[in-house]
């Protein structure tokens with residue numbers, strides 16, 4: 001049974017962070033937002049504090065004493081598919097592609113606003129719930145003003161139909177299925193094109209550009225399909241829509 005089936009209980013967050021002032025502020029902030037917070041001050045403590053099924057989301061700092069965030073991520077993924085949001089410091093060199101391959105769900109860079117963090121937490125939880133609920137693939141996906149009818153292969157933006165080519169549709173479908181999640185270029189290319197991918201590495205970007213032209217209010221400043229520099233793209237589930 002999914003932990004979310006236990007309706008009414010507060011969402012439990014494991015905060016793995018060694019900077020004391022940061023832990024306190026975060027704990028208070030998240031509690032105010034209605035979360036139950038457990039804090040672990042280093043990687044070893046994180047692994048002993050983690051109980052599968054008893055934790056809904058992990059905020060994992062990368063630079064930790066005793067055991068690195070990367071090692072914690074690897075160990076957690078051996079026992080659990082709990083959503084994990086990586087936290088890194090500004091300027092820290094981070095191999096996001098590797099982290100996503102190991103199974104991180106999203107990441108934020110310090111310093112971040114609590115609001116942004118909470119939005120990211122809610123996005124990974126929503127995705128997980130949608131995933132748990134849908135035995136089969138959904139035939140209709142709606143995110144903000146965008147609606148995809150999978151069976152009919154039609155796309156609507158704010159009620160108006162936009163015509164998508166086959167690969168554009170597949171690409172948007174994949175992004176919408178993973179709101180708030182960074183999808184690497186490799187994953188997007190592999191899932192949408194597979195061995196059909198014969199173009200140069202710009203083919204993906206050309207498709208993204210065309211999708212933005214069709215679905216974004218301002219394609220030059222995209223609010224739905226955002227670029228994660230050097231890594232890939234993300235469909236923003238957290239932006240207000242209206």
Ligand code: CA
Nearest residue numbers: 018061063064
């Ligand atoms: Ca740290």
